[in-house]
Amino acid sequence: MSREPLYNPAVPSRCLPAAFAGPDERSAVAARLFDRAQVGACVAVLGPDGADRTLVVNTHLKHIFGYESSVPESQVLPFESARFVDPLARSNLLERLGHDGAVADFLVRVRRVDFTPIWVEVTATAERQDGGSLLVEALVRDVSDRKKLDDQTRDLYGQLLQAEKLASLGPTISGIAHELNNPLATVLTWAERLAPRQKDADTRRGLEVILSEADRAARIVRNLLTFARKRHTTRTMVDLNQVVGETLALRAYEQRVTNINVISALAAGLPQVFADPHQLQQVLLNLVINAEQAMLAANGRGTLVVRTWHDASTDTVVLEVNDDGPGIAEELQAKVFDPFFTTKEVGKGTRLGLTVAYAIVKEHGGRIWVRGSQGQGASFFVELPTGEAQVVRAPQPPPEQIRAEVPAGTRVLVVEDEAALAAAVTEGLSDAGFEVDHASDGEEALARVAARAYDLIVCDLKMPRVDGMEFYRAIATGNPALARRVIFCTGDVVGADAERFLEESGCRWLAKPFRLADLLRAVRELLA
16 A cells, blocks of 8 residues: 655645645644644655755754744755765665655754754655655754764763773783883893993994894883883973974974975964873874874875864863874774774784873873774874873982992892893992892892891892892881882882882882983982
8 A cells, every 4th residue: 555645736635734734723733733843844855866846844944954934945955965964865865765765763964054064863755756756754853962972972982992901901911011121121231231341333333222222122111011001100281282393303304205294283372281291292103103104005195284272161182193194994993092903014013002092191181082084084183181180200219419439348139030130230230339149039138138237229029939028028127227228120110019019118119121320320329
């Protein structure tokens, strides 16, 4: 059985509005209901060539599309081609109506008469007319607010999922980083010990490379610890524009030789943010390098746009990094911050750059997201609060009071279970003039302290049998003066127990991998 439309030119009495229905009371009530309904309603003829005719619309539909109530119904064209933000959306709507005869809650983005985009849902029925046009009876709802809320909910859900992924991988990454810290500290210490000695040009150059690459590996480890939220940060009031300028300067040469054009549009008078400037620079470097690689892989050149502005409504500072590369497909945008996810070739990058950036921004109380579409470039946005925040600081050393000479007979006990690192530290301290003993764990160290007096102890925090915390508590009870001259060296300083212990004890500590010069300075300062 075929369904008759509400509007049929051949049968005026079937039309809903009173103007077409006759004078009876039922038609008058129906006309008032039609016009006063809080949902847009219309009857229109939609042609495949875009020649639309509107037969009747209600007042609410005029308001949805921004028309004045007095505008004649024939001039209200809600489904004309120019209304659709996506030109293919109209074709899709007509195809669905022509094939199925109806659509329900068809979501589409359209423009009002002032070109403001809005989201609407269309529920309609249609019958094909002579010439291929469609007689359409439609209800239209403005769902812009609901769509915005849905997007916010989806973003929040995505952030929760991302946080869950970070939390689950955090302990594993932290453990890996801890294991890498000991050999890195050994390499750095030996390279520093050998650097001042007489050597030929090739040996000198080789040692410089070893130091440089070991430092690079140490930075990668720090990135891993940042990803795992296992690293203290030192925050201060930071001018984001200054960080952007310094970071772009680091990439200027590389961008010039690879035909990357950079446009910076930095807002004047930008409020400062409370942040770790080095970590912000790391975030920006990751975003910039990621954009450069995408543009070069797709086009062999590109244009990078870096913008900043202040969003007064949220009291945040926003950074945008935009590229004209291949873009990111919508279905992949939720995955780009996942650990080890990449669209690059095998061997290109660590696959943790964006994940580290995500972790840093979240740790600063901000958010990071990506927008763009396949083939139309990508924009990464970083939003940071400008309000005050509590600073998280690593313990800072007192003012330098370094003695030029080590008093004769100054004794240091090195407590370290990693044999190679223990040997490097022991010999480095011996080179500096100290008398040095070594204990492989806290139990052996307690025995040595009981048998001999020491001026200072350099102790690992995490060891088998008796760890650094147990060792410290034991000597604090029996020899409180010595307990005040303990320096801890550790690769995992912010586990809940370790962090609380270091704060409560007030002990000086160095994060692995450390430089020998830093250790010597700390030792001399503490003895002073």
